[in-house]
Amino acid sequence: MNLQTSALRMGRFMTTVKYILLILGAFIVFFPFLWMLTTSLKTVGESISIPPTLLPEKLQWENFQNAWNMAPFPRYFGNTILIAVVGTLLTVTITIFAAYAFTVFRFRGKSLLFMVYLSTMMIPTELLLIQNYVTVTKLGLIDTYVGIILPTLASGFYTFMLREYFMQVPSSLYKAAKMDGCSNWRYLWKVMVPINRNAIATVTILCFITQWNAFVWPLMVTTSDEHRVLATGLMYFNLSASSAVNLQMAATTIVVAPMVVFYCVFRRQIVSGIARGGIKG
Amino acid sequence: MSSKRQRTLRPHRNGAAAWLYLLPSLVVITVFLIYPLFKVLRMGFYQKYVFITDTGSGFGLDALAYVLSDPVYHRALSNTCFITFVGVPITVALALGIAVMIDSIPRFKGIFQNLYFLPYVTTVYAVGTVFKWLFHSDYGYINFFFKFLGLEPQAWMTDPNLVTLSVTIFTIWNGLALKIILFLAGLQKVDKQYYQAARIDGTSRRRVFFRITLPLLSPTIWMVSMISFIHAFKTYSAVVAMFDKEAAGPGNSAITVVFYIYNMFFKKGQVHYAAAAAIVFLVIIITMTALQKIVAKKFTYYG
Structure with a gap:
């Protein structure tokens, strides 16, 4: 009996230690965001005071307005939304088609081609940027939306992932649909x-x-503000506001905030998607 | 009856349609994934290459020899190895510890998960900018905490011997989220019956962790390590965020392999050197993948 209570006490003690460590860790993970947010509301003087102060005396909301007006942020926002939405829709559509082809169809070289798709997952994209830059230049697509989106559209990884799911649909269903005179196109969408x-x-x-969140490729193929996205726009903003930490942090908050909201809305799906192996890079 | 093959139910070959569905994806993969791979492999062996006309001449190992003897490339390699082989094991160990703790606490699991996962969705460049200021020698919070703990403040961003460490610390922070998600998913797959059996047998917590949790989690640990090593070897955006696109810290002291490749290409316009450096990079990545596959086969336990 005595042994049991001491084990119980030990367990409770361990749980408390775990909570303390987890809170400490969460603080470290969260601190940069906290500092970003409070600094974005400081005066320049407060943002570079020694020793640093975490909270501003008076909230300087106008920092956001100033940062917003110093660079064409509405343009960056529009570009990012356009590129992310169009890029995602096209990628998903193309991937659905490819995964579908690898599921219900039978054709010469199917398994070999699928192996090729699988092995493209191993190619580091960093390696390809050099030639892709040359290709995009040759096609006259430097500093265009098409140039930014086009090379990112096909993914061996997503094709593989979707095919895994498509394969789980019983093939008898396809045969039955075919018997009923259902076309491939209809079967795919219905x-x-x-x-x-x-x-x-x-x-x-x-x-x-x-x-x-794409950064490197948009950075390389855009040469003007006209097609810059939030992440690369922020870089140019930081170069021009190099001494104003508070404005930099206001701009950074503007860039980070939409994704945080997105995360809050789709948290469950993001986490389960990653857990199922939905990660690359 | 049954021996008669029911040919009619079998779908006929429908190759033409398949190729139509494959076409868009195949075009993009060929033009932007497969073709550039071979092109870069070829580029690295040119002795002279003109970017504008996309023509090269000569064939040899000159570019490769230049890159391999370039002290800047040596620096890039050693920095990248530090970020990879020091940073990743620390990240993996921390992530594993945090995941095991979150998995075992009775309450507030969801809150901790949300907090720890948050950095996953934020752009590396944006949070890197935040770290640039946190590392600032004079008014950065990291030195403030150092002083608070009675430690000597450091010139994190300006001392050439420290810059890579600073980048590594940032990549550790930045890489935790994804790894915690993956470990928590792995832990959920571990059969809880093992734990119950161990508790009935009165096995100590430490023994349970080392004899049950760790072996059962080993496939996840290897998968996560594999992804992380390769990902860390590609470090680039973190350096750009903390320093600059043009120069990786004082005297390029924080340069990484990918930074070297891009710098050679975009800033110096030496395409064949960039391609040669990229070939070395590819060889290392492939070797790492192969090695990890072999090690994984030998040591992981598939229950």
Whole structure:
């Protein structure tokens, strides 16, 4: 009996230790965001005071207005939304088609081609940017939306992921539909896509996050503010506001906030999507 | 009766339609994934390459020899190895610890998950900018905490010997979220019956962790490590965020392999050197993937 109570006490003690460690860790993870937010509301003097102060004396909301007006942020927002939405829709559509082709159809070289798709997952995209830059230049697509979106559209990884789900739909269903004279196109949109809507939603959300957060490729192929996205726009903003930390943080908050909201809305799907192996890079 | 094959029910070959569905994806993959791979492999062996006309001449190992003997590339390699082989094990260990703790607490699991996952959705560049200021020698919070703890403040962003450490710390912070998600998913798959059996047998907590949790989680640990090593080896945006696109810290001291490749291409216009560096990079990535596959086969336990 005595042994049991001491074990229980030990367990309770361990649980308390875990909570303390987790709170400490959460504080470290969260602190940069907290500092970003409070600094965005400080005066320049407060933002570079020694020793640093966490909270501003008076909230300087006009920092957001100033940052917003210093660079064409509405334009960056519009570009990011356009690129992320169009890029995601096209990627998902193209991927659904490819995954469908690899599921119900039989054709020469199918397994070999699928192997090729699988192996493209191993190619680091960093390696490809050099030639893709040359290709996009040759096509005259530098500093255009098409140039930013086009090279990102096909993904061996998403194709693989969707095919895994498509394969789970019994092939007898396809045969039955065929017997009834259902066309491939109709079968895809009336059966395959509705049955797998959860998987497709997951791919869509993950793809949207990737597109929204894209930084390196948009940075390389855009040369003017006209086609810049939030992340790359922020970089140019920081260069021009190099001494005003408070304005930089206001701009950073503007850039970070939409994704935080997005995360709050789609948290469940994001987490389960990643857990199911929805990660790349 | 049954021996008669029911040929009629079998779908006929429908190759033409399949290729139509594949076409858009195939075009993009060929033009922007497969073609550039071979093109870059070829570019690295040119002795001279003109970007504007996309023509090269000569064939040899000159570019490769140049890159391999370039001290800047050596620096890039050693920095990248530090970020990868010091940073990733720390991140994986921390993430594993946090995931195991979150998994075992009775309440507030959801809140902790949400807090720890948050950095996953934020752009590396944006949070990197925040870290740039947190690391500032004079008014950064990290030195403030150092002083608070009685430690010597450091020149995190200006001391060439420290810059890579600063980048590594940032990548550890930034990489935690994804790994915690993956470990928590892995832990959920562990059969709780093992724990019940262990509790009935009176097995100690430490023993349970090392003899049950860890072995059952080993496939996840290897999968996560594999992704993380390769991802860390590609570090670029973190350096751009904390320093600059043009120069990676004082005297390029925080340069990484990918930074070197892009810098060679965009800033110096030496395409064949950039391509040669990219080839070395590819060889390392492939070797790492292969090694990890072998190790994974040998040591992980699939229950």
